[in-house]
Amino acid sequence: xxxxxxxxxxxxxxxxxxxxxxxxxxxxxxxxxxxxxxxxxxxxxxxxxxxxxxxxxxxxxxxxxxxxxxxxxxxxxxxxxxxxxxxxxxxxxxxxxxxxxxxxxxxxxxxxxxxxxxxxxxxxxxxxxxxxxxxxxxxxxxxxxxxxxxxxxxxxxxxxxxxxxxxxxxxxxxxxxxxxxxxxxxxxxxxxxxxxxxxxxxxxxxxxxxxxxxxxxxxxxxxxxxxxxxxxxxxxxxxxxxxxxxxxxxxxxxxxxxxxxxxxxxxxxxxxxxxxxxxxxxxxxxxxxxxxxxxxxxxxxxxxxxxxxxxxxxxxxxxxxxxxxxxxxxxxxxxxxxxxxxxxxxxxxxxxxxxxxxxxxxxxxxxxxxxxxxxxxx
Ligand code: HEM
Numbered sequence: 556x557x558x559x560x561x562x563x564x565x566x567x568x569x570x571x572x573x574x575x576x577x578x579x580x581x582x583x584x585x586x587x588x589x590x591x592x593x594x595x596x597x598x599x600x601x602x603x604x605x606x607x608x609x610x611x612x613x614x615x616x617x618x619x620x621x622x623x624x625x626x627x628x629x630x631x632x633x634x635x636x637x638x639x640x641x642x643x644x645x646x647x648x649x650x651x652x653x654x655x656x657x658x659x660x661x662x663x664x665x666x667x668x669x670x671x672x673x674x675x676x677x678x679x680x681x682x683x684x685x686x687x688x689x690x691x692x693x694x695x696x697x698x699x700x701x702x703x704x705x706x707x708x709x710x711x712x713x714x715x716x717x718x719x720x721x722x723x724x725x726x727x728x729x730x731x732x733x734x735x736x737x738x739x740x741x742x743x744x745x746x747x748x749x750x751x752x753x754x755x756x757x758x759x760x761x762x763x764x765x766x767x768x769x770x771x772x773x774x775x776x777x778x779x780x781x782x783x784x785x786x787x788x789x790x791x792x793x794x795x796x797x798x799x800x801x802x803x804x805x806x807x808x809x810x811x812x813x814x815x816x817x818x819x820x821x822x823x824x825x826x827x828x829x830x831x832x833x834x835x836x837x838x839x840x841x842x843x844x845x846x847x848x849x850x851x852x853x854x855x856x857x858x859x860x861x862x863x864x865x866x867x868x869x870x871x872x873x874x875x876x877x878x879x880x881x882x883x884x885x886x887x888x889x890x891x892x893x894x895x896x897x898x899x900x901x902x903x904x905x906x907x908x909x910x911x912x913x914x915x916x917x918x919x920x921x922x923x924x925x926x927x928x929x930x931x932x933x
Pocket of ligand 1: 603605606609663664665666691693694695735736737739740
């Protein structure tokens, strides 16, 4: 089958696997006068659940990312919004292009695979094909440009007004598609089923009414599609202060204080999780005294900062404080201050800790001791 591709093609990053496609949707029977332009719709596809799980278990940062309009659903599959194409319900043909990029990154296994711009094509003979841009980089290279990456087992679409939806079409990897997976998949491998929809604003062309034209009935309705590109932000760490003065203590007693509040904002849009750890240097005095860092203990606290907004995609943020560490077996080693698991790390959290320094009886008195606590977010 020849690919009917749209004009939309772009250079994608060298390190990603891109799937792009223009889709032709063939509609079996509904009567409609003329080909309609695609004005909306989306492709919901997870590529292959076992591949997502494999990559997710790796060390990518993030392992799986979506950009250029694509997004990751809470179930881990991807949404690619329709960007163009046409369908003709009467002729039973259609072409729909979907946009967006999904990147699978697995540095420890030396590969990045990008799938972008999928195109679903359903022909008059009922055959269906998925085209895409697919790029493999790393220990092996393959670049597919709107290639026929999967065949689709087409079933009757649902037609509802100006919207056509194919639900759960079985998808099978082609030999061409398999060539981007460096021998780990063969042609014929079963992929996740895909659900593709396309809607048109022009299925019932109407003459625009002249406003205020006498004799025309009043009223009417109009729709507007609102879109907003949500691009990935950063994972950041801010702290409300840079120094902490503990209470004075005598040898054998405990000096106490509180860590300045630390705010972690995860605005990457990937929900990939994060860890904030801390480790201190030994305390040293101007007169040469040393108190080992392990004598600094802490009791971490952590709270999610509410933005006041309703959560997107049903995702709620959660943060977990690290385990308390007692003076004597404290911050000479790296210890968790707080962390957020993958799946619930979006948004901002504030972490803090009550600090207690056990001052050994053997300490030399008479001068001030200082140490540096380093917090690392990853
Ligand atoms: C171009 C490089 C590579 C590509 C494209 C690639 C791709 C894949 C794919 C598609 C799978 C099957 C996932 C599934 O559906 O279950 C897989 C599995 C696997 N790969 Fe890779 N891989 C690459 C490099 C590596 C390297 C370098 C290693 C070893 C260091 C490795 C170790 C594994 C292992 C152990 C599995 C089985 C995982 C499991 O079943 O849980 N791969 N790989």
